[in-house]
Structures are given as structure tokens and as C-alpha cells.
Amino acid sequence: MPSPAATAYRRFLPWKPWLEAGFWLAATAINAFANSAVAILEYQRRGEPMATWEPLAWEWSSNLMVLALVPATAWFTRRWALHWDTWRRRWPLYLAASGVWSLLHIGGMAALRHAAYAAHGERYVFGYWPREIAYEYLKDLRSFLLIAGIMLAYRWLLRSWQGEARLLDAPDEGAAAEPVERPERFLVRKLGREFLVSTADIEWLQAAGNYVNLRVRGHDYPLRSTIAGIQMRLDPARFARIHRSYIVNLDQLAAIEPLDTGDARVHLKDGTALPCSRRHRDALRERAGAGEPLSARPPA
Structure with a gap:
């Protein structure tokens, strides 16, 4: 609730x-x-x-x-x-x-x-x-x-x-509980309280100036980073760059709709539609469907 x-x-x-x-x-x-x-x-x-x-x-x-x-x-x-x-x-x-x-x-x-x-x-x-x-x-x-x-x-x-997010840093002493370069969780601070969210729960990411907005279960959490910087720390088997301003969680992908311009529109399971530039379209299609044809329309 x-x-x-x-x-x-x-x-x-x-x-x-x-x-x-x-x-x-x-x-x-x-x-x-x-x-x-x-x-x-x-x-x-x-x-x-x-x-x-x-x-x-x-x-x-x-x-x-x-x-x-x-x-x-x-x-x-x-x-x-x-x-x-x-x-x-x-x-x-x-x-x-x-x-x-x-x-x-x-x-x-x-x-x-x-x-x-x-x-x-x-x-x-x-x-x-x-x-x-x-x-x-x-x-x-x-x-x-x-x-x-x-x-x-x-x-x-x-x-x-x-709520504002940040990735977990290495501890001052001792070994990190999880890989710092590719963390499995990030920390969200909201109204003075802190809680951990799994990186796998990120649905998509959008660049916003000096921040990258992380979409998690309907909430947006700004993370101070560049889109390229956060991409390097995400699991490439799970996340894919689809636009200069967007990264998507492949587990959330529902369909890829080609456009007449050569670009595409990515439809997620929750109904969200994100832009996909032509330079990323073919690579996304191969990763998402192993070379299968693009879906003409998102599933109903």
C-alpha cells in the first residue's frame, strides 16, 4: 500500500x-x-x-x-x-x-x-x-x-x-558485501529514511541533466550520475541502451514497434512506451528475440 x-x-x-x-x-x-x-x-x-x-x-x-x-x-x-x-x-x-x-x-x-x-x-x-x-x-x-x-x-x-538514490560504496574497512563495480542493490533516501532496492527491480532509466532517473515499481528515483556512467555499472546481460537518454531492463520488454523513420518504440509490460533510436534498434532486437522479426504492435 x-x-x-x-x-x-x-x-x-x-x-x-x-x-x-x-x-x-x-x-x-x-x-x-x-x-x-x-x-x-x-x-x-x-x-x-x-x-x-x-x-x-x-x-x-x-x-x-x-x-x-x-x-x-x-x-x-x-x-x-x-x-x-x-x-x-x-x-x-x-x-x-x-x-x-x-x-x-x-x-x-x-x-x-x-x-x-x-x-x-x-x-x-x-x-x-x-x-x-x-x-x-x-x-x-x-x-x-x-x-x-x-x-x-x-x-x-x-x-x-x-526519494533519491545512490549506489553503494565500498566500506572503509573490510570487503564489500557485494561487487561495488556492478552492485546488486542501491540505496534510496526518502524523507530522512533509507532503504535498499534491488538493481533487478529497475524497469528503465532516463537521463535528466546531472541525474539519471531510475524507474522502480512506478516510482522515479534520481541518481546523480551520467547515463553512460550508470550503464557501465549495470549488468549488460539484463540492461540494454536503447537511446542516448534511455536504458531498459530486458526482463520488462513486451514488444518492439518499428517506425517509418527507422527508429522504434519499445513497449514494456506495464504499458510504458520508450523511444529506441535506429543505432540501437537492431542490437536490441537481437538481444531481446535472438534475431526474430520485430513485433508490429505491442501485445494487447
Whole structure:
């Protein structure tokens, strides 16, 4: 019987894209409105004349560009995720990325402000570019690191919720209980608890950035590895590479459906369909059926 946590996680998944998009939209709107109100009140407190649309143009142009950069930031932090064992060598990459992020933010923000001022019959003056870019970068560095930190922390929470896998390491002393280079089990940590799962229970594997998702009895467990790295540690008699992003357990194979493109579609016993590239199709057919013709359709 599924645990309450597992059930809650499965219920969360259909809502996940909407909640993520809603979070960034809400954060953008709240920040833009709050900063605009502060700017208006500040000018009023000093008794300086200020058209209301100006601080609105300043803040919304900035926040809309931040929102536009969220997908790129998500891709970057997923592709080069930070971990305790990688942050020392990757922090220069994040520092460089913050510079690119800032230039895109400043350029887009300035363009939006020029358009807003032109719509009101006025001209927007950015100021002395070197000084203003340095000033904006100091603010953008903080914003970039905050957004990246939120994304990394969010993914860590999701992995903790769904469970994160790792292969067993060799003990500090004595012989290993099982072969380390080709382990028979892997360790799953979920919500602070750890349990062992047999490698034979893996149905298929999918590359996902710095992780490989292991499909086990309807659950996905991310394992920090490359698809090539984990393939080297799996039993080649049981697992086969079918695509640059997929490995399948041959015991789970139900049928191989050829496609007009020369590729194929692999159907598993649970009804899952996975892509099979043409470079792997013939080898998979030979291993799965000893050279028998490919099934035209999956079995009913």
C-alpha cells in the first residue's frame, strides 16, 4: 500500500508545472507592485514631483526581464547543479553566468523603459553606461544568486520527497558485501529514511541533466550520475541502451514497434512506451528475440 507521502507526491505532480509557473508570476507581480509603491511614497515623502507611471515603468521593466530569464536560469541550474562536492569548481561558472544574466537583464530592461517613455512622449536616459552597468550588476548578482538558490533548494526538496538514490560504496574497512563495480542493490533516501532496492527491480532509466532517473515499481528515483556512467555499472546481460537518454531492463520488454523513420518504440509490460533510436534498434532486437522479426504492435 503506498505511503501517504508517496500518494501526496503523485497527486502533486500534475499540478507541479502550474504551481511553479504561478510562484514566479506571483513573485514578479508582488515584487513589482511593492517596489513601485515604495518608490512613489519615497518621492512623495521628499516632496519631489513624480508621475506615477515612471516608477511603475522602472519596476515592471526590471521584473518582467527577470521573469523572462527564469526559464534560462532553471536550465542553467539544472545543467550545472551545485552540490557539496561540486560547488568549489563550479562557482566561477556561476559568477560568469551572473554577468551574462545581468547584461541580458539590463539590455531588456532599458529597451522596455525606452518604449514606456516614448509612449508618454518622453525620453528615457539610462545614464553613464559603465557606472550604471556596474551598479546594476551588483544588484543583479544578488538577484541571480537568490533565484538560483531557490531553484536548487526546491529541487533538493523534491528529491527528498520522492526519494533519491545512490549506489553503494565500498566500506572503509573490510570487503564489500557485494561487487561495488556492478552492485546488486542501491540505496534510496526518502524523507530522512533509507532503504535498499534491488538493481533487478529497475524497469528503465532516463537521463535528466546531472541525474539519471531510475524507474522502480512506478516510482522515479534520481541518481546523480551520467547515463553512460550508470550503464557501465549495470549488468549488460539484463540492461540494454536503447537511446542516448534511455536504458531498459530486458526482463520488462513486451514488444518492439518499428517506425517509418527507422527508429522504434519499445513497449514494456506495464504499458510504458520508450523511444529506441535506429543505432540501437537492431542490437536490441537481437538481444531481446535472438534475431526474430520485430513485433508490429505491442501485445494487447
